[in-house]
Amino acid sequence: MRSFSFLVILFLSIGIPAQTVSEAQKLESLCKVWGFLKYYHPQVAKGAFDWDQQLFQKIDELEKVNDKTQLNELYLQWINSLGKVGACKECKKQEQKTYFLKNFDFNWIHDRNIFSEAVIQKLSYIQDNRNIEDNHYFGKGGRKVFFRNENSYGSKFISRQIVLLELFRYWNYVEYFFPYKYETDQNWNDVLQEMIPKFNAISNDEGYHLTLAELVTKTDDSHAYLFSPLISFNQYGRRKIPVEYGYAEGKLIVTKINSNKFHEETLLEPGDIIYDVNGKTIPQMVNSFGKYIPASNSWGKIKKVRNLFLFSNSDSITIRIERDGRNMALTVKTYLLKDIIYEKPATAEKWKFLDEAKKTGYVNMGIIERKDLDEMYRNLRTTEAIIFDLRNYPKQTILPLSRLLLPENTIYYQFIFPETNYLSKFYIRKNSIGRKNTEYYKGKVVVLVDENTQSQAETTAMMLKQHPNAKIIGSNTSGANGDIIRFKIAGLETSFTGLGAYYPDQRKTQRIGIIPDILIRPTIKGIKKGKDEVLERALEYIRTGN
Known part of the structure; x- marks a missing residue:
């Protein structure tokens, strides 16, 4: 009977394959563990390790990981190598504060589809005995925080490891410091899942900047932006039709014609209603630009993109307008910004x-x-x-x-x-x-x-x-x-x-x-x-x- 039981156990151990983990699961879990340890583990939070290099090493090591067991062995060895975490009595104290908890979510730590019981216990212990002293990676100015001691690798595409670092760094900034994380259209965990393959696919500078801009836009925050001259020049253009306009009812209304250094006249007139630019309606342009320009709501989006409608890298833009009840198609010349003359506005009264x-x-x-x-x-x-x-x-x-x-x-x-x-x-x-x-x-x-x-x-x-x-x-x-x-x-x-x-x-x-x-x-x-x-x-x- 004992031999039979042994054979059954042996058969089951041979017959059940190890649980595989996908490339996306490996990188998603790495992003979360790396960010969590960065801010919560006392030794890491004090700056005792080159945390970027630690990430680069783990990205490389993940190449050899094929299943859940190997993944958790990697995490256990890594956490153990960081040093012992002592008990934190101060962490148990109840603060006399009223807390806002809509952003507070560590359910990922307890995901048994990814983590073993041993890793879950390790991460939970660190959460309960977290760093509560100064953090190497952020400081406080009053009640505001600021980020510090982050290595810069420039804005050019260099390697897969660096673009993943920037994704992981930004994702964890939002995860731990953005008060409106719970308000984003897309769950922030889902953002990570979507953006990992996009960052993995980056192969040049422009793709790098556009993918970063798309990530920033996921915050759905009008305070958010990404300043990239590369995007500005390549996506929007260096040239512009020399007019000023208002926006209403999904259309542009020309309000003023600006002169230019060549004393050339434009085909547009004040009062012209522009409803199509290079084959796109104005709402279609808002949607197109909006992928890379963050805003809190639709009107905030329009505010941030409306100055871009008549920019281009081409010498002219084809537009469709309504003038005096007639629809017209015009090809209108554009000018470099330095060649457009803007009148100084009258001084407004306070x-x-x-x-x-x-x-x-x-x-x-x-x-x-x-x-x-x-x-x-x-x-x-x-x-x-x-x-x-x-x-x-x-x-x-x-x-x-x-x-x-x-x-x-x-x-x-x-x-x-x-x-x-x-x-x-x-x-x-x-x-x-x-x-x-x-x-x-x-x-x-x-x-x-x-x-x-x-x-x-x-x-x-x-x-x-x-x-x-x-x-x-x-x-x-x-x-x-x-x-x-x-x-x-x-x-x-x-x-x-x-x-x-x-x-x-x-x-x-x-x-x-x-x-x-x-x-x-x-x-x-x-x-x-x-x-x-x-x-x-x-x-x-x-x-x-x-």
């Missing part, structure tokens, strides 16, 4: 009255500065309404302005900050603004917004909304709120939002933006007539109350 009776004031929030606020308020405080134009980027005026306008101190916002002792957790802090103020502004506060209203402008709009007679008029804002983290990836400048921002009741603003009380967008008809339809609607509201 604030002004909009009527002779001085009942309505207007403040351009994009140019008024802190030092101007007292004078502005002395002049406008007796008006019946003040229009604050936030279709721009303000100059750090939110705090002093709140002290002038609001009747009391109020919580208007809450931020989430990265918990640097337990990465991918964030903690919540509520922000108050204003002061007890019997001399607060008693008239109507009208706020103008559109897709250009982003970040600090959105925060300022939320502050102004705390006024008891406030009304927000315009269209949805950019939906990118919170300070940004700037850094480099593959030697190229990039960024993403570093702090999360929410209403006091935890309603989100990211990707949604500030939703106006009265919705109004520019129209083709209005742009052709040179109207500011958003401002006109604000004046109508002030006049009628509706």
Whole structure:
């Protein structure tokens, strides 16, 4: 009987093949383990190892790994080689903080399709006894973090190992530091699965930059970008049709013709409606450019791409227009930017009255500065309404302005900050603004917004909304709120939002933006007539109350 049992066990051990792992599974698990150890393992987090070289070695070693057993042997040997991790009593302490946990997800550690029980126990132990001291790879400035001590390998394609390093580095930045990871259209784990074969297939500089740009775009964050001259010149072009235009209803409306150094006339005229460029409609161009340009929502995407529509590397662009009710096809000459002459715009007023009776004031929030606020308020405080134009980027005026306008101190916002002792957790802090103020502004506060209203402008709009007679008029804002983290990836400048921002009741603003009380967008008809339809609607509201 004993011999029979032995034979059965022997048969089963021979008959069950080792569980194979795919190339994608190997690299996906390596990315996650490498990033986790970088920030969580005490010795690695202190900078005791050349962590890039460790990754290069493991990428090479994975070539010889064929099954789950071999993969886990590799991880066990690697983790053991990093040194003993002592028990961390401080890690067990309960912080007196309110945590935001929508980004916190270590379920991958317990994936038994990939990891053995021994590796799961090792990783779980490191999580529970993680590094809580300074980290070699990031620092703190106040409550913000910044990345440091990262090796640069330049922006040229050199090797498969380096492009995978840049993918893994960026993916883990987002995994542990991006407050809106949970908000992306595509699950961040799925992004890694999709991008690994794309990075593996890179063979030249342009492909490298485009694939990096596609990765950055996966954040769905209007604060994110990748500055690549190679993409700008090759994908968008160095030449441009010398006109300025507005955007409405999926079309471009020519508003101004710029002259050129050759004194040549263009075929376009003010009022022309452009609906097709080189065989693509404007929405099709938005989708085409949008693959490489990140934005929080569709209007934020349009804001970031609309200046690119009439760029090209060709001497001319074929466009289709509507002029005086007739459709026309034109081949329009392009010029290098240095050959286009732009008129200096008239100096805008920081604030002004909009009527002779001085009942309505207007403040351009994009140019008024802190030092101007007292004078502005002395002049406008007796008006019946003040229009604050936030279709721009303000100059750090939110705090002093709140002290002038609001009747009391109020919580208007809450931020989430990265918990640097337990990465991918964030903690919540509520922000108050204003002061007890019997001399607060008693008239109507009208706020103008559109897709250009982003970040600090959105925060300022939320502050102004705390006024008891406030009304927000315009269209949805950019939906990118919170300070940004700037850094480099593959030697190229990039960024993403570093702090999360929410209403006091935890309603989100990211990707949604500030939703106006009265919705109004520019129209083709209005742009052709040179109207500011958003401002006109604000004046109508002030006049009628509706």
